[in-house]
Amino acid sequence: MSLKEPLCFVSTPLGFESEAEREIKEAWPELLDASGRPHSAMLPEGEWTKGGIEYPLDPFTAVQLNFFLKTANRILIRLDRFKVRDFPKLHERLRKIDLKSWIGSAPIRFEVSAAKSRLGHEGRIRETAAKAWGIPQSDTGVRVFIRIQDDLCDVSLDSSGEHLHKRGVHTLRGEAPLRENIAAFCLRRLIGDSAPGELSKITLLDPMCGSGTFLSEAATLWSPLFKRHFAFQDFGRLPKLFKQPQFATNYRMTPAIPFRRFIGFDLEAKMAEVSRKNLSEVSLHPSSAAKPSFEVHQGDLFSEGTEKIEGKLWVISNPPYGERIEGPPLDQVLKQILRKWNPDRVALLVPAKVSSLLKAATPARLIEEKPVLNGGIDCRLMIWETAVLA
Ligand SMILES: C[S@@+](CC[C@H](N)C(=O)[O-])C[C@H]1O[C@@H](n2cnc3c(N)ncnc32)[C@H](O)[C@@H]1O
Incomplete structure (x- = not known):
């Protein structure tokens, strides 16, 4: 055959x-x-x-x-x-x-x-x-x-060359960065079947944003990636189309930015700075004038007080697991996110072994639990909807 x-x-x-x-x-x-x-x-x-x-x-x-x-x-x-x-x-x-x-x-x-x-x-x-x-x-x-x-x-x-999780941005990384394709998977599951009109009113917040992968992936989720080189662009057997310098403009789409705003926090001032730098390199389709609205601050999730973000808020994060970098207990992280930000949806990527602990930590409705292998660690993407609590 x-x-x-x-x-x-x-x-x-x-x-x-x-x-x-x-x-x-x-x-x-x-x-x-x-x-x-x-x-x-x-x-x-x-x-x-x-x-x-x-x-x-x-x-x-x-x-x-x-x-x-x-x-x-x-x-x-x-x-x-x-x-x-x-x-x-x-x-x-x-x-x-x-x-x-x-x-x-x-x-x-x-x-x-x-x-x-x-x-x-x-x-x-x-x-x-x-x-x-x-x-x-x-x-x-x-x-x-x-x-x-x-x-x-x-x-x-x-035909890809470098692994597709490499987007040609995020030159700076933290200690436990998330692969971009894992971040994109989590974001797509978080969004589910939500209509673009609904999403455009929602702010996305990562309270432990590290190098800002969730924020940059979220902003570019619906934009094709023309910025980096792919192996096939050197292949002799393909039509010349991709060899023209302006080939990307053949794709006439004008991609939307999924969320209204993107906000990040990190305990470490240097990580907030890394995020800001990475996010400043994010670009959408070459013919799009739209710019995502990013904001990154240094801040401790466990600092006193609650914060109010105007409009609907979704939170997504992969907190430190204590495997490669130390961090607070993950049920406390979830409780604190709910207390401090009162979001409408929360998505956390956490080790599978804490999944039961997290389920017991909140009466919010768990709408998704998906296995994800993250850096060799058996993890779960867990998504809660808090509307029932309102
Ligand atoms: C696993 S990393 C996040 C990685 C990130 N998703 C990325 O792709 O780079 C967890 C981050 O949480 C931050 N962090 C730890 N404790 C925190 C706290 N109490 N408040 C805010 N950030 C915290 C750490 O500084 C670290 O950058």
């Missing part, structure tokens, strides 16, 4: 598959055809696996997802798929893949995995690939994934 139709794979963190699929559906109408006009194709059905979704999509359409998807890890182009049980056959099949037509003589970084297969020796798979393509293995360069599972080999080309 080999590929009968073009395929792409949208790789996601475990558990993010359905949210990534929702994002793809939202982005779909914005994608362009090779002449730079909105395309008219229907989104084909995707096939889910753990950690991603495979779509029968041509590479030109697939690579554009890099601009739009906030929760994904990478977008891969499938180059071939075949059954293989021995190394000579692997060599023969790899040799037939015309890698040079995609990436010229750029260095390649091989990403190899093998499971439940006769070819279990990852080092030898690498050597076979390097020989077949006449390209030495490198620690840098374009990633080519060779994955053999149950004797079925997938060869895929990474």
Whole structure:
């Protein structure tokens, strides 16, 4: 067997598959055809696996997802798929893949995995690939994934380059920064099905904002990312569209800013400063004159008094877990957020082991509890709605 139709794979963190699929559906109408006009194709059905979704999509359409998807890890182009049980056959099949037509003589970084297969020796798979393509293995360069599972080999080309959580902003980080795609996932779950008109009246506040990831992700959640470079922009096999300096203006959308205002606090004055610096680099679509309204202050969540923010308020945060940086007990954090800010919704990303403690801490209605792996820690995104308390 080999590929009968073009395929792409949208790789996601475990558990993010359905949210990534929702994002793809939202982005779909914005994608362009090779002449730079909105395309008219229907989104084909995707096939889910753990950690991603495979779509029968041509590479030109697939690579554009890099601009739009906030929760994904990478977008891969499938180059071939075949059954293989021995190394000579692997060599023969790899040799037939015309890698040079995609990436010229750029260095390649091989990403190899093998499971439940006769070819279990990852080092030898690498050597076979390097020989077949006449390209030495490198620690840098374009990633080519060779994955053999149950004797079925997938060869895929990474179209993203740097991991998609890297947005090209946030040059400064705190001690336990949140990956941008995890922040985007939490924000999308917090927003749920809320209408844009409703959201535009809501202030979003992160009382322990660190480097400001939630705030910058929230402001750009509906904006495509044209600021950074993606690997596919150097590929030889794609139409020239993305090589034009002003290519982004072909996307005629004017993205909205989801929330009315964005407010951050951090105990550490230096972190508040880092946030301010990072947020000053946030930009939306090149043709958009809109500017998000950010405000960041130094402040202790546990300082005396309550604060009133005009209009509706939602709070989101990933407080210190005590694993990498010390922090107050997390049930106290939740209680204090409710007492101090009286928000309409609260979303916290916390270790799974404190989930019961937090459930017992408030009579507010828990509307979501989702597993999220954050920096190797088994966490839960917990979202409460407090309207019932009013
Ligand atoms: C896990 S970090 C947040 C990371 C952030 N989401 C990011 O992406 O950079 C937690 C932050 O809470 C801050 N913090 C700890 N105790 C606090 C308190 N009592 N009030 C406000 N901020 C606090 C720390 O300084 C730290 O920057």
